[in-house]
Amino acid sequence: MQLNVPTPSEQPFVHQSQLLRAVLKIIGVFSLLIGTINIFAFERFDIAAFNFVSAIVALLLLIYFQRSKQLLRTSWLTCAAVTFNVLMFIHLANGESYSVLWVMILPPIMFFLLGRAVGAWLTAALFLYVIVFMALQLPSAEPRAFSISGLLNITEVCIALWFLFRFYEGSRESAYRQLERQSMTDKLTGLYNRIKLDAVVAEQHQLVSSGQLKRSIVVIADIDDFKSINDQLGHIQGDKVLQHAATLLRNFTRDDGIIGRWGGEEFMLILPNYTLTQAQHYSDLLRRYIADHGTPFAQPLTMSFGLAELGKEIPAEQTFIRADRALYRAKEAGRNCVKVAHS
Numbered sequence: 021m022q023l024n025v026p027t028p029s030e031q032p033f034v035h036q037s038q039l040l041r042a043v044l045k046i047i048g049v050f051s052l053l054i055g056t057i058n059i060f061a062f063e064r065f066d067i068a069a070f071n072f073v074s075a076i077v078a079l080l081l082l083i084y085f086q087r088s089k090q091l092l093r094t095s096w097l098t099c100a101a102v103t104f105n106v107l108m109f110i111h112l113a114n115g116e117s118y119s120v121l122w123v124m125i126l127p128p129i130m131f132f133l134l135g136r137a138v139g140a141w142l143t144a145a146l147f148l149y150v151i152v153f154m155a156l157q158l159p160s161a162e163p164r165a166f167s168i169s170g171l172l173n174i175t176e177v178c179i180a181l182w183f184l185f186r187f188y189e190g191s192r193e194s195a196y197r198q199l200e201r202q203s204m205t206d207k208l209t210g211l212y213n214r215i216k217l218d219a220v221v222a223e224q225h226q227l228v229s230s231g232q233l234k235r236s237i238v239v240i241a242d243i244d245d246f247k248s249i250n251d252q253l254g255h256i257q258g259d260k261v262l263q264h265a266a267t268l269l270r271n272f273t274r275d276d277g278i279i280g281r282w283g284g285e286e287f288m289l290i291l292p293n294y295t296l297t298q299a300q301h302y303s304d305l306l307r308r309y310i311a312d313h314g315t316p317f318a319q320p321l322t323m324s325f326g327l328a329e330l331g332k333e334i335p336a337e338q339t340f341i342r343a344d345r346a347l348y349r350a351k352e353a354g355r356n357c358v359k360v361a362h363s
C-alpha cells in the first residue's frame with residue numbers, strides 16, 4: 021500500500037509544466053507541417069515564413085522554460101506568440117479559406133496556461149476582434165465555393181484541437197488521481213489515513229449489514245510507551261520509528277487486510293471475513309513479529325492490540341469504541357498483548 025505521491029506544493033507545478041511543454045511541442049510540430057504545406061501546396065511563402073518563425077519561437081520558449089523554470093512568464097509569452105501568429109495568418113489570408121477557424125485553438129491554450137479568469141477575458145477579446153475583422157471584410161467579400169485550402173484549414177484545426185484536448189484531459193485525469201491518492205494517504209507513513217479508514221469501515225459495515233459480507237474485524241494497534249521513545253530519541257527519530265512500525269505492519273499484513281494510520285502512534289487493521297478467534301490469533305502473530313524486530317535504533321518495539329467485530333445492528337462508531345476499550349485493557353494488562361471485545 022506504499023504510495024509514491026509528490027508533495028502537495030510541487031503537484032500543481034508539475035501538472036502546469038507538463039501542459040506548457042505539450043502546448044509548445046504541438047505548436048512547434050504543427051507550425052512546421054503547415055509551413056511545409058503552404059510552400060508546396062499553395063506557394064504562400066509569406067504565410068510559410070510565419071509558420072517557420074512560430075516553430076522556432078516555440079522551440080526557443082521550450083528551451084527558455086527548461087532553463088529558467090519560469091512557468092507564468094513562459095505561459096504568457098507562449099500565449100502572446102500563438103495569438104500573434106494566428107492573427108497574422110488570418111490577416112495574411114484576408115480571413116478567407118476558413119482561416120478564421122484558427123482562432124478556435126486559442127481558448128484551450130489560454131485556459132490551460134493562464135487559468136479560467138484570464139483565459140475567459142483574453143479569448144473573449146480575441147473572438148470579438150476576429151468577428152469585427154470579418155465584419156469589415158463583408159463589403160468586399162465575394163461568395164466563394166468551398167476550396168481545398170478551406171478543407172485543409174478545417175482538418176488542421178480539428179486535429180490540433182483533438183491533440184490539445186486529448187492531452188489536457190489525460191493530464192487532468194492523472195492530476196485528479198494523484199490528488200485522490202494524496203487525500204487518502206498518511207504523509208509520514210504512506211499508509212492509508214484516517215479519512216480513508218473511516219470510508220473503508222463504513223463500507224465494510226454496509227456490506228456486513230446487507231449480508232454481502234459475513235463479518236469484518238476492526239483491530240486497533242498502538243505502539244507501547246511511545247512517549248518514552250520520543251523522549252529518548254527525539255521527535256524526528258520518533259517519526260522514523262513510526263515509519264518503521266508502518267513498514268513492519270505492511271510487510272506482515274500484505275493482502276490479508278486493510279491497514280492505515282489511525283492517528284499519532286495508533287494504527288488500524290481491518291480484517292474482512294475473519295472470525296474474532298482467527299483475528300485474535302492473527303493479531304498475536306503480528307504482535308510477536310513486531311516485538312522480534314525492534315526499532316531501527318536497537319530498542320525494543322512492542323504494540324498492544326484491541327479487537328472488535330463490526331456488528332450488523334450497531335453503528336460503526338460503536339465498534340471503534342469497543343476496540344478502543346479492548347486496547348485499553350491490553351495496556352492495563354501490561355502492554356504487548358492482544359485483547360478482544362466480546363459482544
Ligand SMILES: Nc1nc2c(ncn2[C@@H]2O[C@H](COP(=O)(O)OP(=O)(O)OP(=O)(O)O)[C@@H](O)[C@H]2O)c(=O)[nH]1
Binds near residue numbers: 245247255284
Ligand atoms: N514522533 C512523533 N510522535 C508522535 C506523533 N504523534 C503522536 N506522537 C507522540 O506519541 C506519544 C503518545 O503518548 P501516549 O499517548 O502517552 O502513549 P504512550 O507513551 O505510547 O503510552 P501507552 O500508549 O500507554 O503505551 C506522545 O508523546 C505524542 O507526542 C508523531 O507523528 N510523531
